[in-house]
Amino acid sequence: MLCREEWEKLPKYSMEEDSPEEFLAEFKEKHLGAWGIVQITAGTGLAVYAMWAGVLMPGFRKVPLRLQVPYLPASKKQVRNVMALLSGRHGNLVDLGSGDGRIVLEAHKHGFGPTVGYELNPWLVRLANFHAWRAGHYGKVSYRQEDLWKVDLTECKNVTVFLAPSVLSLLQEKMEAELPDDALVVAGRFPFTEWTPCRIEGDGVDRAWAYTMQAQRLPAGNAVLPVPKELKSPV
Structure with missing residues (x-):
């Protein structure tokens, strides 16, 4: 489990970030382990986004291919x-x-x-x-x-x-x-x-x-x- 000192050193996600992808990329250099990742996504509100980004993707939308709109947050x-x-x-x-x-x-x-x-x-x-x-x-x-x-x-x-x-x-x-x-x-x-x-x-x-x-x-x-x-x- 992450201690308080480790938690405070981690980047915090908010809607002010240009992109959730950029925020998640910062964790690639961290050695948190599976349980650490679960704690972070739950604590920052990224759990739902991570599920969508990793599993559902834009193809989740049941619309014709030419009308599918990839999700890209506004900067x-x-x-x-x-x-x-x-x-x-x-x-x-x-x-x-x-x-x-x-x-x-x-x-x-x-x-x-x-x-x-x-x-x-x-x-x-x-x-x-x-x-x-x-x-x-x-x-x-x-x-x-x-x-x-x-x-x-x-x-x-x-x-x-x-x-x-x-x-x-x-x-x-x-x-x-x-x-x-x-x-x-x-x-x-x-x-x-x-x-x-x-x-x-x-x-x-x-x-x-x-x-x-x-x-x-x-x-x-x-x-x-x-x-x-x-x-x-x-x-």
Whole structure:
């Protein structure tokens, strides 16, 4: 069994880490033994994640191969970029393919509500609820094990997605059909290639794109970037 001194020397996992994989990699240099690993995963909340990562993997999702979305947690920069694009917005927020729930939790902290994450993988839903509980927000955010294709978006004001390009191209049709004109969609890692963003934050893999639904419904060629407030002529 690990003594207190050994425990305090070990790295501690939290949602602030860029990736659980990076955290787990740190233990490769430790000689903890099987029982030590059990203690660590139980004490840091990684037991559920380790089970999913080692056994279930993305193939757990019973969806066509081209629509499977590998789980890759959003980095701190990605979360900041998403929240920057949502700045000034309010009302409800839905995260489609919410993974471990960090976007939903951060949106709640920024005053959005209700905030709901839809995730098909039950282990990730449990992990998201664990993170909410540890952050003191359990019951204030919602994570639902549901197919994102069956989610009713007609009353959603803010939608976030971290999904693969093959999924975004199909999801675009659903959003155009269901979302209200005043809705804002924020995509991380990959953009909607047929939409024109109103704002972009970040660079490289941390980049995020914001889209207003009203602009996407304009005739082709008329969806343009809005003029920044500081450049508008005074009334």
